[in-house]
Amino acid sequence: MKLLPPGYNDWAFISQSPLNGWVLAVAAVVTLAIVTMSVLAYLRAGRRYLVLGALHVVAALSVLIVVVQPALDLRAVTRIPGRIAFVIDDSQSMAENDGLPKSRAERVNQWLAEHQAELDALKGQNPIEYYTLSGPGRATRAQGPESDLLQALRPPLSSNDKARPLSAVVLVSDGADTEALGQAATAAERKKLAERLAAADVPVNTITVGGKRSADLYISGVIQDPIAFVRNTVKVEVRVEQKGLGAVTVPVSLKREGSLVTQQTARVPESGAAKVQFEIVPAEVGEFVFTVEVPVQPDEAVVENNKREFIVKVVRDKIRALLVSGRPSWDERFLRRSLKLSPNVDLISFFILRTPSDFQPVPQNESSLIPFPTHELFETELHTFDVVVLQNFDYRPYNMAYLLKNLREHVLNKGGALAMFGGESSFGGGAYAQTPLADVLPVEMAAAEMDSRDFQPVLTTAGEKHPVLRLQAASTSRSKAIAALPKLSGVMKVDGLAPGGTALLVHPDLKARDGSPMPVLAVREVGKGRTLAVTTDTLWRWSFADKMRGESGQAYERLIAQMFRWLMRDPEASRLRLVASRDRVRVGESVDYSVRVLGADYQPLPKAPVTLTISEHSRPDTVTSGETAEDGTYSYSYTVQHGGVVRAKAEARLEDDPLEATLLVYGDDADKERAALGSRDDVMGAIADATGGVAQSLDRADPSAWARAKATTTNVDRHQEIALWNTWAALLVVVSVLAVEWWLRRRWGFV
Amino acid sequence: MIALLLLTLSAIEPHPSSTVAFAQLKYAGGAWNPRPNAIRRLSFEIEKRTSIITTHEATPVAATDARLVDMPFMYWAGDGAMAPLDGAQVAALRRYVKAGGVIFIDCVDEAFEASVKKELLRILPESPLGLIPEEHVLYKSFYLIPAHGGRVLRKPALEGIVQEDRLVVVLSPNDHGGAWSRDDFGRYDFEVEPGGESQREMALRFGINLLMYTLCLDYKEDQVHIPFIMRRRK
Incomplete structure (x- = not known):
């Protein structure tokens, strides 16, 4: 391409005609047909007619050039290699080890390290970007509260444009989707959901990380009103599901503060969930921790999701x-x-x-008295x-x-x-x-x-x-x-x-x-x-x-x-009130506690000594002390570290009159995530099939087999069009040829 | 043993303020006490048949009498047209009802009924009299009353004024006091027409029910009583 002028590295023939392509094509076909028929006719008529035929061809081509207006397009172009986006699951389920020495997340890291050379080679051709389930970035800990794979794939797929083309996505996950894809009841439903990704026209290759022990019995949901009324029935619906166990019948236990309250039987089907319903009639006002539990099955991959805690706040309606x-x-x-x-x-x-002793002169049935x-x-x-x-x-x-x-x-x-x-x-x-x-x-x-x-x-x-x-x-x-x-x-x-x-x-x-x-x-x-x-x-x-x-x-x-x-110990009549900014808080987020102390006259009491003790599972108590402010309030912000129930107890000792109040808050450690921890080949397969990607398991993952769209994309930065024919010259040629033909016909006596 | 129990139980008499006193409205310009023995006799029957403890006698009081603070139940009887009450009396009776008092108006004749109704329009102009429906708790507060009583049966139903879901005025056109009234020798003062002694018994039962309603309000409409009452009415 050294013949090209400086500043250009590509060229192409183009048409400058204002007519659209179809019109031009039809004109070309008609012209060629006329010329062909004319030439065939003159060939049969002798040599002199060949000259006339040649003149017709020249004239026809000249007309075609006038119509098509050919030009040379000189271009300065840039070729951009397509990116490869790695989406690596960082949800809590990736912390599972499936009975193996290393967790799923650790095995993924190990695979990335072992295939570093191949990835580096890939990087030479295609830039590599990393995403977690919640957005761009490299996964550090398996702590995400949910797994919505469709949602997680949206940011890389939507980043595909001419300036930053995307060649492929590689999704590394256990497939334990907690949202629509994971909850799809049938393969057809799953396929339909996954096909939403196909619109991006980028293949999503999937690498499933899981274990051989995939059997799992788990509580996939607990539905209950967070507030219950004393002596009124509270219904608690528990969903139990299984994976890899087949249809099973198991007891579901309901416990309050660790003591068995009642038990029901769940018949968990081959696919889908079993629902059991408990009815509780709380007799006392207060906050209570309930647990629903199913027994651990032999060779079960994950046992943490066999039980689930929830808080019932029992209040008095009247x-x-x-x-x-x-x-x-x-x-x-x-x-x-x-x-x-x-x-x-x-x-x-x-x-x-x-x-x-009162006299009753009338029969009992004539009075309204009751025993x-x-x-x-x-x-x-x-x-x-x-x-x-x-x-x-x-x-x-x-x-x-x-x-x-x-x-x-x-x-x-x-x-x-x-x-x-x-x-x-x-x-x-x-x-x-x-x-x-x-x-x-x-x-x-x-x-x-x-x-x-x-x-x-x-x-x-x-x-x-x-x-x-x-x-x-x-x-x-x-x-x-x-x-x-x-x-x-x-x-x-x-x-x-x-x-x-x-x-x-x-x-x-x-x-x-x-x-x-x-x-x-x-x-x-x-x-x-x-x-x-x-x-x-x-x-x-x-x-x-x-x-x-x-x-x-x-x-x-x-x-x-x-x-x-x-x-009735109405809280409004209590001199120590403990409130929290939220009833449920995600692990890693904070909850604001407020302790309000009233004096004996039920007015806010400043400078009252307050101790607040906060207890979580598997963690030493957090004890904080201080004095109330002018408005009688002592505040403390606490970051929840673990899932489950967080208990707070506030104490104030006033003139040897101890006051105490307790409060429960639920530390949400991604219940949905904990519910479905087993790996899902079917989910990962559906994504790969719908997008034209390749589905692999981690132990057989091969980067060379990944499907990729265009390896590079060419962008034209600058161009110049040079017309190859002058219209007037072409018309002159046409007129000249027609004139010569007329002269020859006269000379040869054809006219 | 039984005697000892009775002795223990009756050891303490209720003090006067905790017993139910009957106020009887005394007014000028009319026969305010046409049945002097009526309340005494009703009181006797109430104590004999129920656990209510009364003061046995009606206390004649003017509408403005300060002693009304101890007597939230008032008996207002009359025979013949009464003269209009003065403004202070009207205001006092209005305050009495608004404070929680109940007035039973017992009409010996039509003339008194007409004049007392005019006074009621002055006392409670916002609440006109209306017929008391047969299913009202007043008719089942102690006895299940199937028929009306009174010395006469001039009208087939009683009238009343309701405020805040409570009957504050009950008006009888049938001279209930005449049916209750009995002399010291136990003889009834008046014949009862047309129903005779069963009509008198209904009048007594109504009197007991009226006081029971005044003290217990809609107690017999509490859910716990309904199945019993429905069974007995079948």
Whole structure:
């Protein structure tokens, strides 16, 4: 190509005609046909006609040149070698070793090292680029949370353009796709998905890394509501799949905090998943770690995916309260009305409308009375109640003394709450001093005597700060607010506070046995539960009489609401609150904890000493301490290191009053990835087939066999067109030839 | 042993504030107490048949009487047209109902019924009287009541005013007090027409149900009671 002018390294003939190719082709064919027929005709006519035929050919070709307008295209071109993109799987499944000494990722690295020379040779022809499943780069650790091979191939394939042509992709993976491709039920479905890659017109060669032991039984999914309501059924759906085991029937165990709850049988088919459904009815509020588990099969490749943890947060949709009243009264009526109107309370009432001594002149079927179901309420169904209220109720006529121990256990060991409201049948009047309830109630009650005078209860020091008596805005004096309420009337005398009891309101005149003011409203935290005592049965005056004076009567409504909130340990009534920025967090990411401490007056407490302990599986606890800021908050950011449950416990020691709160967060270590760890030849094969690539296994991988598109692409940087024929000259030739032909015909006497 | 139990159980009397007191509205310009023995007798039957403890006698009170703070149940009876209440009385009765009180209006005759209805329009203008449906919990709060009672049966149904899902006023046109009323010797003061003693019994049962409803509200509509009540009504 040395004849080419400087600056050009390539040339080509081109047409400068404005007509399109089809028109030119037709013109050429027509011209050639005319010339051929003309020449054949003249050949038969003798030698002189040959000259005329030659002139026709010249004229026809000249016309064709005028139409085609041939030119020489001088070019300066660049030839770009196509890239080869290596996509190397860096998901967690690559950490599996398939029973071999090295993990899949290590075996891939070993193969790359062993084939370095071939790859270097390849590099000489085609630049090599590396991608992980999440984008450009070289895989360092097998830690990716998911494997979406279709998505992973998109960046290299979409980078194919003229400036940076792509010759081939080499996908190195176990094929354990966690998304659509891996979950495709049939080969046809898989093929259809893989064919989406064919549009890039670049072959994807696949190298599958896996093991001989490919059998795997695994839990591929757990579907459950993250929030459950106490005493309501929670459904947990578990998907179990297998690979290389054939159809199997296995038990699926559900455990709570390590203890077996129940078991179901899963019949896992040859292909597809088995679903089993568990129903849990949580009896307590709180956060619980559940585990579903299938047994490890003989020669199973991966055992980590045979179990899966999940957190169930059990909350209370409504406080379920049992109100047992000894007789219909105004105190009962106003309490029932207040509780019924509360959207947060599910109230079950039992009122003693008729005692055994009452006269009944009509048949039973003419009344609406029902039996008092003592056994059901205080034995079989007791666990379903958050709060039990005994209002002026005497248990003795109902042969239920033996059931009161259940109520005590409900408080002490089950975290239940008990409230007793006054009247002649309450406390000592109901002979409760001789019952198991004496162990849990806030007052001692050997006395069985009523004082029927009107009185204005007096706020105690504890009552000044206690949430039960938060009846108005914090800025208002509680003692003044209590003093402004209507007087109460009559109390059942009690002997004083029980150990651990706290008086919030006391009688202005009556004294306890130790000489202190007699409690009117007292509370107690005992065992896991809480109890409350109101020794009068005229609290209703704070509603009716208050409203009759033109006031709002809201103090009564708030008092009842606050009593129940405190009894139920409503977080809003807790002085230490621990919250996290997220319920689930991926491994390697951080979660922000916030510990909020309130003082005894339930206002934010600055400079409170706080300790936060965070525990993860297989890792020493992280313990951090500090003081709360001005807003009563202590914050800490923690990076989750391992998958599974992360437990946080906040503690604050305030004037020897220890406060504690716990919180669970789930460290998401790619559950989907852990679920399907077995290698998938079928997935890798589908990708190679759909794109025209070659599917190989790692132990037989051969770079020379890889399919590649054009090894190089030529780009024209600059060019110049030189017309080979002048139009006017060509036309002159045509006219001249026609003129010569006419002259010869005249001379030879053909005209 | 039984005697000892009864002795223990009855050792403590309820104090007055925890018993159910009946207020009886005393007003000028009308016969405010046409059946003086009615509440006493009803109270006797209530204590005899139920666990409710009452003060036995009605307490005559003016609408503005401060003692009403202890008596959320009011008996308002009359015979013949009554004079209009003054503004303070109207306001006091309105406050009484809004605070949670219940008024039972017992009409001996049509003249009183007409005049008391005018007063109700002044007390609770936003809530007109309406018929109380047969399926209302008032008719099953203690007894299952299949028929109306009263000294007479002038009208086939009672009327009431509902506020915030609660009957705050119940009006009887049938002189229930006349059916309840009994002298100290146990003789009924008035004949009951047309149903005789069964109609009187229905009147007594209604009185008991009314107080039971006032104290327990819609307790008998709680889910736990429904199967029992449905079975007994078959």
